[in-house]
Amino acid sequence: MPVPLYQAKADFFRTLGHPVRVRVLELLQHGPLPVRDLLAGIEVEASNLSQQLAVLRRAGIVTSTREGSTVVYALSSNDVADLLRAARRILTDMIAGQGELLAELREAEHTRPG
Amino acid sequence: MPVPLYQAKADFFRTLGHPVRVRVLELLQHGPLPVRDLLAGIEVEASNLSQQLAVLRRAGIVTSTREGSTVVYALSSNDVADLLRAARRILTDMIAGQGELLAELREAEHTRPG
DNA sequence: TAGCCAATTGAAAACTTCTTCAAGTCCATG
């Protein structure tokens, strides 16, 4: 009895639903990075970053390998980058849409119906 | 001062992170539908569905219009369908990957190292 | 092996989201 696909999708999206986790995935888009570099690129404490990395690991979205005294993270599928691109497109559209709405509202203020 | 984009992305993904909301978006992929039809396609109580629709509406992901005594919902951008496709691809990969892992583990059980 | 740095873990408190139920709105029709 498999987990229904819509439940798996929801879990997956929920996993992406945190600003630190999104930043991590963005930073990993261009290739693997050690924790040290993630930490340098995200305003968060080491232990909090670790917690968020653990969430991504448990979900199977990233993998970690120890190299000497540092740990290197990588995306486990390149499709994650596609997904982030799709999300960026939607958000850009939505923000543009809101911009238009705002413009309409401003106009309405000047040409108010009597 | 705009909301940072990674925060907006995280909010967006968080909004998708619920099985009922994922189902709604899947059902709306092929065109607008009245609440009645969503309700028929999802195992959930009317008031719970309404709560989830409100979350999607507030996030600007769907729009609703009243037509007589029914209310019709639609995706506000067609890109949402792209995103769901990208998510499906990733999940399919991930599940396939887990399948392989499982196969390896099973093998290991039979060829256990001393 | 002692001390240090990098990263992780466990656990408690603070916070957010989800579910549920009763009550409410809106429209059509008798």
Added chain:
DNA sequence: CATGGACTTGAAGAAGTTTTCAATTGGCTA
């Protein structure tokens, strides 16, 4: 204008997530 159907809302408790801090692990080098 009362009734009924379709959908939404508010609010409260249950459930889940996030943050934080102290403690811990693993590896390196003196």
